[in-house]
Structures are given as structure tokens and as C-alpha cells.
Amino acid sequence: MNSSENQPPGFDRIRIGECTVTLSSREVEVVGARRPRRLTPKALGVLRVLLRQPGRVVTRDELFAEVWPDTLPTNDVLTQAVTQLRKAFSNDDDNGQAYIETIAKTGYRLLVPVQVLDDVEPAPPAGADDEIVDMQPAMAIAEMMPPHVQASRRRWRHVRRRVLLVLGVLMLATVVVLTALLLRRAPASSSAVDAAVENGTRVIGSPQRPYRLITATSGFETYPTLSPDGSLVAYEGANEDGQGGGAIKVQTSGNAPARQLLAPPAGSVDRFPSWSPDGREIAFARFSNNGGCQVLIASATGGALRQATRCDGTELLSFDWTPDGRGLVFGSMVGRYAHRGIRKLDLASGQWKALDYGVAEDDFDYAPRYSPDGKWLVFVRNPQLGDLWRMPAAGGTPEQLTNEAAELRGWAWLRDGRTIVFGRRVDSEVRLYYLDVESRTLRDAGLDDAQWPATARRAGMLAFVHRRAQFGIFKVPMEGGSPPQRLFASSGRDGQPMAAPDGRQLVFTSDRSGSFALWWADMERPDSLRPIEGLRPEARQAPDWSADSRRLLVVGRDEHGRTVVYEIAPRDERVQPLPVPSEQPLQALYGANPDQLLVVERDDQQQTRLSLFDRSVQPWRRLASIEGVSQARFDRSSGRVLFTRLAAGGLWSVDAALAPGSVQQISDDQPSRWRYRAWTVAGNSAIGYLGTSTRCGTTLVLIQAGREEPERCLDAERLSAGNGLSAGADGRTLFVAMAVSDGADIGVMRLPERSPTLLPAFSKLLLFNGNGPS
Secondary structure: OOOOOOOOOOOOEEEEOOEEEEOOOOEEEEOOOOOOEEOOHHHHHHHHHHHHOOOOEEEHHHHHHHHOOOOOOOHHHHHHHHHHHHHHHOOOOOOOOOOEEEEOOOEEEEOOOEEEEOOOOOOOOOOOOOOOOOOOHHHHHHHHOOHHHHHHHHHHHHHHHHHHHHHHHHHHHHHHHHHHHHHHOOOOOOOHHHHHHOOOOOOOOOOOOOOEEOOOOOOEOEEEEEOOOOOEEEEEEEOOOOOOOEEEEEEEOOOOOOEEOOOOOOOOEEEEEEEOOOOOEEEEEEEOOOOOEEEEEEEOOOOOOEEEEEOOOOOOOOEEEOOOOOEEEEOOEOHHHOEOOOEEEEOOOOOEEEOEEOOOOOOOEEEEEEOOOOOEEEEEEOHHHEEEEEEEOOEEOOEEOEOOOEOEEEEEEOOOOOEEEEEEEEOOEEEEEEEEOOOOEEEEOOOOOEEEEEEOOOOOEEEEEEEOOEEEEEEEEOOOOOOOEEEOOOOOOEEEEEEOOOOOEEEEEEOOOOOOEEEEEEOOEEEEEEEOOOOEEOOOOOOEEOOOOOOEEEEEEOOOOOEEEEEEEOOOOEEEEEOOOOOEEEEEEEOOOOOEEEEEEEOOOOOEEEEEEEOOOOOOEEEEEEEOEEEEEEEOOOOEEEEEEOOOOOEEEEEOOOOHHHOEEEEOOOOOOOOOEOEEEOOOOOEEEEEOOOOOOEEEEEEEOOEEOOOEEEEOOOOEEEEEEEEOOOOOEEEEEEEEEOOEEEEEEEOOOOOOOOEOOOOOOOEEEOOEEO
């Protein structure tokens, strides 16, 4: 947005309340302040939109469309822009709240009078004698226009008033007729969906919260699937027999009590339900405690159980029904029944058919789903750093739909056959987004803390998992005995704690201030806690400390949405972007010496690798690379680099020069693919890996000299976050983000009759157009 957009020539200085804003220089002059305050371009963009409608509420969607038209914005970026505006307008007596009002769940409103100035000198403070202090910008602009333009505008306003008057009379007559018809008969449920959700409250469709939570337990309900008509929801919930595992529950999409589909055998867990196209059967996976796995099919009423196939007791199992209901389509599988790529299983014959399409050695294709017309298959490739891909249903050349390299948590087709709804981790939460497959346009669905969406095949219903966990930073003794100690309590979500080698400093990400930011503290002085200004960190990977504890490497986004590697001196509050010669850096680490940096990157061919750069020369020189890496850590005690891979669970090591001949596998199963970030170097070349079990919320497994020690219970109740932890300098403590409150419920809502209005997204960081990367 340039400085003259939507403004007439010479429109450069505005008095807003008692402040004066110069648009061309982005400066705000406040009475009593020693110097002007400078706005960021995005904050100025927000101000421009608010100035067009002073006193009126401007919605978040309007602001996103105007100020961030080429990116995938979150609430945090808008909150940061408004916060900066309030700081710029504030004086010693207030915090700027008197200028901009927040309208909960809606948007913002400019509260103060606005006056366009035509002087070139700084405006004096507003006083009681000012006659035009209440002038709106539209009035001021009109007075600056030529007389013939003003006359034309007056004629148009006269015609518009007459047209609006006629339309108003017609609308009033329509309302009267409709009201009479409604009073003559009570409304009837028009479908099975209406009957299921009608219980006298009709929460669905409420403008405040357009969904209903149909579960209300203290545990976790996950992985919903809807019957074709949308009247029933199946999901994974607690087993009613008290065995501690999960079971498949079925209930209406209203608030009727749930029934358990089947009772799993002792020690088994039923997961991942999927409703058949005809609504008569539910397919699901049963995992046993000995590592076995079966995909089973049962009647939707709970009988006629039969086995579809055997699988393996590993995570990231995915399957769905074929459009005719005669088979299942599976994503990549590992273990004893491993297969790379997507294939179909014919249920009658038990025969497999692998689809012929392009899939690389390092690719793991997850959650394939047929389009409603059966012509396309869409799937997630490498869900740890994933994107949506599409190919013809019979196989062929896949095409990439998104360019996120993000943690995707579930997706589903809408019944229009051209729109996809998917869950994506953004900063400290997971949100749902709509994607138009053909035009590559998208929009935020407006649902906070939502993931794993499911839709009804023949009805406009959406189900999803609503999880609003609060995480805190805990100092946890590795040997047990003492309870975990929470650091820096707040009502926000804290994550990715990284302790410095000096044993004093700690950084972590948090939304505790209302916007997502990186926070720093000297642990010996708790009152030193403060955010690091000047960057918005990525939640994908944790920061990395230098050996001398003076600097940090952080991957973040700049004001244009581009991925940037920053080097930070937190005590001095210095933030410097680094010229990393990479298309899309995902993680940055210090190497064996200050001139060497390790970068996990993704290139324009969507291949992920770990690269070693020499930054002592310009431009930086790439010295070596290892393909297919998802995360890396540098172990200074041994001088080796540890890393995980996209294509397999487990842990590998390589020397500091990334010499191919030095690659060794340390563990063949831990970390798992999905929890590939839940590990750290724990001192003396040991590796600590966090997990969970039926008897302990957060467990620790230490790997030393290639040998796994017995599992330890760090906290019996709290679950750890799956993204980021670090070990203290003494090698005896861990810094872990663990849930202070947690739980997941199933939400249902009616989708709009028409496809959601989608906004164009042209950023090369987000989406592709039809001709390749934009």
C-alpha cells in the first residue's frame, strides 16, 4: 500500500485526536513527546483503513484483505499492528486505548475525531477553540475537491437516496409478508441435520460462535468423521470399560449422549474412524499393546465386524473409502507392511493396487482423499513439514497446491468439489483455512484452536477437533524426585524453551502479551523477562544459542511475510537479518566455528536438506548438504550433528563437515515422525526424547552410546508440547513446555450454503498459481 493510495494529492498530514500523523514519513507527533514516533508500513496500512470509517467497526477480514492481501495472516500480525498504533498515540497518562477500540471477535474502531490538515508546519495541540476538530476525513477530502466534482457527487447522492428509499419500501413489504407466513405455521426441520441439531437453543449459526461443542468431558475426543447426511458423528474417545485406551464413539451432531461402537480388547486402542459413502459402515484402526495393527470395518450400529487388512503399530497410518464404497485408499505405510506411496485395497478380493505417480524416496504421502466427483486424489506430502498435493484419481503427475512447509493437522473436501478445508499450525495455535483448489485462493475459516476437520458427503456440515491447551515453561529434574517447577507464569501459551550454555539465559516463544513473540530472561533475575522486538518468530523450529551464549539464531517472518534468518544479541537487544542464500530456510544452527552455519532449507523443487554454509565470504558458500532432513541439532561435546529425516522415524548423526561417509543411525524408531522435534542434546553426548504413555503424561527416554535407557516419568499428569525442549548446562535438568490445562472436544457447524468467499493469495511463500511457483 503506497503513501497516496485512496487519498487525493497533498493529503499527507492528519490530526487524529491530539496527535498529528504524516503519512509520507509514517511519523506520529504526540503532545509532550520529545521526538516523532515512526510506524511500520503495516501499522500505517491498518490506520489508513480505520481512517476511512472513523467511528465505525472495521472487521478483521476487511483489514486482512486490505493490508495483507498476499499472505496467510494470523490474528497476531493484526494485533501487533494495532498495538504499535496504540503505543504511537499514547502519552504518559494512557496506553492508546482511547484511540482504537477492540470489538471482541469482530474488529476495531477508531474513536477519536479526525481532521485533514493542509499546513506544512507541525499542528498545534487540539483545543476548545478548534472549530473543525470533529471533521471526518470524507468531509475534509470533499472540501479539497474541484467544484464540478463536488456537484457531481451531490447529484449521485440524491439519486442514491431515492433508490435506497424504494428498495427500503420493497424490503419492508417483504418482511411483513414473510412474518405473516411464519406466524401461520411453526418452522419444521427440513432435513436429518436440522432434526439432529435442533434442541431449543440453535447455537449453530450464532454470529458469536457459529459452532456447537457436542462433547464436554475433561478428556480428549479426536478424529471426527460425519455420516453422509451429517446427522451423526463418530470420533475417538475414552473407552467406557475403564481399560484406559481409546474407543470409537457415535452420537448425533446435537447434544444427545454418545454410544460406544465396540468394546476394544484389553490393551487395545481403536482410532481413526472413517464413515462409508453409504453411511452403513465405519472403518477404523485397532492398535494392540504388542505393536500389532488391524484396519477393521464394522456396521455403523456396532455389529458385523470384519478385518480389511493388517498394518503395523506405527503412527501416521492413514486411509479413506473409495467413492464406490468397495475399497479403501491408503497413504504411505511403514514397518512389516511397508509401502512407499498411495495404493488401493479392494475389500472383496483383498487385492492391493499401487497407483502409478511420481513419489521420491524421501516422500511420505499421507491422508489421501477422493474429490466428491471421484476425479481427483488430494493428499499431504510429508506432514511434518507438509503441503497439499493433487493428482488424477487413477494416478499421474502430482501438482502442488500449497507451499507452506507447515505442520498440517487434517483436511477434508467440501461437497462443492472445489474447496478444501485444512488445519494448519500458526504460531501458538492450529486454525482452519479454506482453499479453492482451482484458483489457489484461500481464507481463514474464523475458527480458533480448530484442527482435524471432517465434512459430510451429502450435507453442508463440518466437524472438527477444538483443542485449547495452555502450555507453560517448566524446569524439570531428569532424575525425578523433585516436582517440575513452573517458570514465568501467565495465561498465555509458552513454548520452545531454549536454555543458553551459560546456564543463566532462557528464550521461549509465547503469546502472553496478546501477540506471538520471542521472549528472553535472565533466570537469576525473573523480573528481566521481556519480549525481543523487531521480529516475529516461526513456530516451526526452536532458536539456537551460540557457544558463548551471546547470540541466537532465529527463523522468523519479515513484514512482507518472507522467511528470514535473524541473528540476535538478546542482552543488547540487537536484531540483524542474515543473507542466507536459501529459497526457504526452515531452521538455523551454529556450526563448529562462528563462520559456519547449518541451515535446514527447502528449495524451489520442494526438496528439504541440511546445508553447511561458510559465511566468511560474500555471497555465502554452500560447503555440503544432506537430503531429506527435517530437524538438526549440533552436539558441541562430540562435534557431531544430530538429525531426523522426513522419510523415516529415528535419529542419525554426521560429522561437523557433513561428510556422507560419516552418517550413522543412532536410533531406528525414536524420535517418531510426528514427534520429530521432541528431543534434545542432554549433555555428555546423551539424547533426551520426550514421549507419553498410558500411565504417565510426559516420559523421558535417554539414548547414550546407541543404547536406550529405561523410560522415566517426568510428570504423571501433564502432557508435553511436541515442539522444542532443551537441557540445562548442568546436564541434570530439562526445560520443557507442558500443558497447564488441556483437553479436546468435537465441534460441529453448518457450512455456508455457498462456498466460502476466498481471498487471493499470491505470495510465493504460501501458494502456487496454475503455472508453477508465483
